[in-house]
Amino acid sequence: MAVLNLAGVSKDFGATKAVDDVDLEVPEGQLACFLGPSGCGKTTLLRMIAGLEEPSAGTIRFGEKDVTQQPAHRRGIGMVFQSLALFPHLDVGENIAYGLRIRGTPKQERDNRARELLGLVQMPGVERRHIPQLSGGQRQRVAIARALALDPQVFLLDEPLSALDAKLREEMQVELRMLQQRVGITSILVTHDQREAMTMADMVVVMKDGQVQQVGTPLEIYRRPANVFVAEFIGSSNLLKGEIVAGDRVQVHGHTLRVESMPHGFASGAEITVSVRPEEVGLCSGEETRENGLQGTITFIRDVGQNVEYRIDCSGLEITSNVPPRDKPDVQLGDRVTVELPADACVVLA
Amino acid sequence: MTTARRSWAPIGLLSYPTLMLGVFFLIPFGIMFATSFFERDPIAFYRPAFVFDQYARLATSLFIDHLLFSLYLAVFVSVISIGLAFPFTYLLTRMRLRTQTLWLVFVLSVLSLSEVIVGFSWSMLLSRTAGLSNVLVWLGILEEAVAWAPSFGAVVVGYLYLTLPYTVLILYPPLSRIDPELTEAARTLGASPLRAFFNVVIPSTRTPIIASMILVFVFTLGVFLIPNLLGRPRHWTLSVLITDQAVYQSNPPFAAALAVFLLATSAALILITLWLSRRKRVATT
Numbered sequence: 001m002a003v004l005n006l007a008g009v010s011k012d013f014g015a016t017k018a019v020d021d022v023d024l025e026v027p028e029g030q031l032a033c034f035l036g037p038s039g040c041g042k043t044t045l046l047r048m049i050a051g052l053e054e055p056s057a058g059t060i061r062f063g064e065k066d067v068t069q070q071p072a073h074r075r076g077i078g079m080v081f082q083s084l085a086l087f088p089h090l091d092v093g094e095n096i097a098y099g100l101r102i103r104g105t106p107k108q109e110r111d112n113r114a115r116e117l118l119g120l121v122q123m124p125g126v127e128r129r130h131i132p133q134l135s136g137g138q139r140q141r142v143a144i145a146r147a148l149a150l151d152p153q154v155f156l157l158d159e160p161l162s163a164l165d166a167k168l169r170e171e172m173q174v175e176l177r178m179l180q181q182r183v184g185i186t187s188i189l190v191t192h193d194q195r196e197a198m199t200m201a202d203m204v205v206v207m208k209d210g211q212v213q214q215v216g217t218p219l220e221i222y223r224r225p226a227n228v229f230v231a232e233f234i235g236s237s238n239l240l241k242g243e244i245v246a247g248d249r250v251q252v253h254g255h256t257l258r259v260e261s262m263p264h265g266f267a268s269g270a271e272i273t274v275s276v277r278p279e280e281v282g283l284c285s286g287e288e289t290r291e292n293g294l295q296g297t298i299t300f301i302r303d304v305g306q307n308v309e310y311r312i313d314c315s316g317l318e319i320t321s322n323v324p325p326r327d328k329p330d331v332q333l334g335d336r337v338t339v340e341l342p343a344d345a346c347v348v349l350a
Numbered sequence: 351m352t353t354a355r356r357s358w359a360p361i362g363l364l365s366y367p368t369l370m371l372g373v374f375f376l377i378p379f380g381i382m383f384a385t386s387f388f389e390r391d392p393i394a395f396y397r398p399a400f401v402f403d404q405y406a407r408l409a410t411s412l413f414i415d416h417l418l419f420s421l422y423l424a425v426f427v428s429v430i431s432i433g434l435a436f437p438f439t440y441l442l443t444r445m446r447l448r449t450q451t452l453w454l455v456f457v458l459s460v461l462s463l464s465e466v467i468v469g470f471s472w473s474m475l476l477s478r479t480a481g482l483s484n485v486l487v488w489l490g491i492l493e494e495a496v497a498w499a500p501s502f503g504a505v506v507v508g509y510l511y512l513t514l515p516y517t518v519l520i521l522y523p524p525l526s527r528i529d530p531e532l533t534e535a536a537r538t539l540g541a542s543p544l545r546a547f548f549n550v551v552i553p554s555t556r557t558p559i560i561a562s563m564i565l566v567f568v569f570t571l572g573v574f575l576i577p578n579l580l581g582r583p584r585h586w587t588l589s590v591l592i593t594d595q596a597v598y599q600s601n602p603p604f605a606a607a608l609a610v611f612l613l614a615t616s617a618a619l620i621l622i623t624l625w626l627s628r629r630k631r632v633a634t635t
Contacts, residue, residue: 052537089556
């Protein structure tokens, strides 16, 4: 187990830059999530860490050791593949012990290790089963056990849960996270599912077009997105185009809003986007005057159970507000209301 | 009775291939099988009878030797054929799709050449006067031109030329379906690329490997021009002798007996192979 360090890592496929100059450090024992839409380079970056793809530039270090030139089979990683890639001609025990067999570990020891790992993934006693006899969730666990069999320095997971149905996936996310914390192994999970990233990660690495957009804890990424892309990709957000008036004031669609924190390097008149999460948007019936309050008409209501979503047309500006059911204001479709965009919830983005 | 009516549909569908198989395989085979018990008549070719004379003649060492040689050659060629075609096809499936298509078209076009053309071309290429050895002399590798045909090697080369396209075409679909993540998984677990190939790719394509070996084996047993053109008489397979008996010696009953014998022997070998491979699979399952 080690710190994983990437410095200036790039990968070109012909003229396209799949991964563009990535610097990253994953502290020992932490789980980092590479999150982004398909084609953002997250899988290519993971494959370079695994040694399955050679970087066009940059260095990859496990701890103090530069592994950039090391082939996959000498790198000491454990990887769970998207297709799981369990060997169809071997049984569960043989799959898990495959790496040990390559190393020439005696059979007795291999069997013991396979049993131990099946215990770890909570699937004892299935060593002699065959892969086709297992359910999706069981195969998942076998693939995880196999990847951990050699006590790898880094544990890599390439969208491993994508084949599972939604409910099982949620269960496995929690279980896998608990397992990772128990083993305490430096891990990287590639996913395009932001919920999965938020559930499992110590740190989230948001990527787009081969470049890292933001690195931070799940909450940081959610509360303080670094740019419009991150704000849109992680959860949903009200994105209001406007410009800076002065100091802590911004002008959005004819309304002046106060913002709690203004990023450095913006002059008055600079064009910006204000991001406000729907659940931060306050809503009350009637037209009231308050700080950062906007008046408008309700155009759409839907109750999805965990919250009620309102869409409000504030003289041409559409704002979405999510309210928990018990705080639901007494308003109907077409009512005039006041929405409040709290100053500390307004994030100013370039 | 809907169930009764429905059960007729598959029978109707199956009747066509059954009919074709009956007309074009079983009836000729039946005639041949019957002929093998006939007596030879030097004037009218044969006379209907029920004697075992022809089968008794098989027991001579000459025919046993040729049978053993035929089987040996067929096994040898099918093993070499797989040995060459498997890595080739595997590498082919890793290439760009356009490259794959071009290669497959090329491989298929080889199939359009008849056995006669292939046989004559190779006898030319391996001859002393006009063959490839002259090129080696010109390059300074050989002292003087040599004749590589007729020889056992020339026979094997001729057979391989005919069997390789079939082997590639049988292996191509299963090999292109192999999940590339399987070998990658083996590599992340410490296997070198070569080891991953032997540990993962070959075991997961056992069935197509056996299937193509059987096909090449059967195909090789039936070829009769190649040993004639590229081999010496001692390289003649049973197929050559069957042709010889039927066409030149005017002895259809004996040719029929030889054919039945060859068919029975090869069918037995194939059944043993299938039985062994199934038993192996059951043992590992």
